[in-house]
Amino acid sequence: MPSVGFGCYKTPPSSTTEAVSLALRAGVRHIDGAQDYGNEKEIGRAIRDIGMQRSKLFLTSKISNDNQGELRKVTKSVKATLKSLDTAYLDCLYVHSPLPGSNLRLSTYAALQQLKEEGFCRSVGVANYGVSHLDEIVANGLDTPDVAMMELSFYNQRRGEVDWANKHGTKVVAASWSKLSGGFNWGTDADFKALNEISTRLGLTKAQVLVGWCTAKGIACVPRSGVGSDAERRAIEENSEDGLRRVLGERGMSEEDVRTLDGMEQRLTMGRLGRTDGWREEDVKGVGWDLSTVA
Numbered sequence: 001m002p003s004v005g006f007g008c009y010k011t012p013p014s015s016t017t018e019a020v021s022l023a024l025r026a027g028v029r030h031i032d033g034a035q036d037y038g039n040e041k042e043i044g045r046a047i048r049d050i051g052m053q054r055s056k057l058f059l060t061s062k063i064s065n066d067n068q069g070e071l072r073k074v075t076k077s078v079k080a081t082l083k084s085l086d087t088a089y090l091d092c093l094y095v096h097s098p099l100p101g102s103n104l105r106l107s108t109y110a111a112l113q114q115l116k117e118e119g120f121c122r123s124v125g126v127a128n129y130g131v132s133h134l135d136e137i138v139a140n141g142l143d144t145p146d147v148a149m150m151e152l153s154f155y156n157q158r159r160g161e162v163d164w165a166n167k168h169g170t171k172v173v174a175a176s177w178s179k180l181s182g183g184f185n186w187g188t189d190a191d192f193k194a195l196n197e198i199s200t201r202l203g204l205t206k207a208q209v210l211v212g213w214c215t216a217k218g219i220a221c222v223p224r225s226g227v228g229s230d231a232e233r234r235a236i237e238e239n240s241e242d243g244l245r246r247v248l249g250e251r252g253m254s255e256e257d258v259r260t261l262d263g264m265e266q267r268l269t270m271g272r273l274g275r276t277d278g279w280r281e282e283d284v285k286g287v288g289w290d291l292s293t294v295a
């Protein structure tokens, strides 16, 4: 899995083809989609327009809560996703959320394992799962997930889930829930000063510091940006693996800087309104909104 991808959440269909095309041109080879994002056709169009060889791309989708259920129902939704994306297979198919409850998430997960056997996807993932949901998979005798995506940043390091993943050979992908956006100024004053110092000294935006921190820790990430302004378009390129390498070189972030960022854990489980990231007031459930603890 390419360690830095591009996320398509909150990207309206009208800008998705342009945004994904920019990401692909910037060398991004991991595109993170979902049935719920409503823009799979436009992702497919970008890949087709660029003429990207399918085997060079890591393409994902997620089974929406509405499509969770038994194999037939899940398969029907996956076939529709494959058609929209104009692809024969997904590199990873995730269960999008644990919210629908134990029975539905287990049958959906089992269906995805079956679809992997049948070649619909190369790997199976779970998103927004906490340790109890991950343990539930094992307790039910199912194979452990290949990938676990979770809201993760140096402000919310998910050490329990990350330890679980490391123990079970599950790859962690960070979705930062808008931590990339805005001024990054909701840490303590001392944290913010330290973050500022790192970003100024290294010549990175604070968003790139987060991407660099993930990369240094072996955590994949799928940053998102829009195409509404030059700054947003620039961020797509800056937040890519090549964009980061251009500033940091091959060595990446130093151990010392990673340690400083590691010290900023505050279990901050929710994003804040970004610059123009599509979050509406009603989308923001408040600090503490956390799917990893739902029953």
Ligand SMILES: NC(=O)c1ccc[n+]([C@@H]2O[C@H](COP(=O)([O-])OP(=O)(O)OC[C@H]3O[C@@H](n4cnc5c(N)ncnc54)[C@H](OP(=O)(O)O)[C@@H]3O)[C@@H](O)[C@H]2O)c1
Binding pocket: 006, 007, 008, 009, 010, 032, 033, 096, 127, 128, 149, 174, 175, 176, 177, 178, 179, 180, 181, 182, 205, 206, 207, 208, 222, 223, 224, 225, 226, 227, 231, 232, 233, 235, 238, 239, 274, 275, 276, 277, 278
């Ligand atoms: N599995 C799940 O349930 C789940 C949940 C959330 C996200 N995800 C995945 O993770 C991806 C990432 O999305 P996210 O919601 O977690 O948000 P994110 O990537 O943490 O942040 C996106 C926001 O950061 C802003 N941004 C990017 N670079 C910036 C820069 N240099 N300066 C200032 N702002 C910058 C973007 O603003 P502009 O648009 O203005 O550039 C956008 O508002 C999603 O697209 C999705 O693929 C998955």
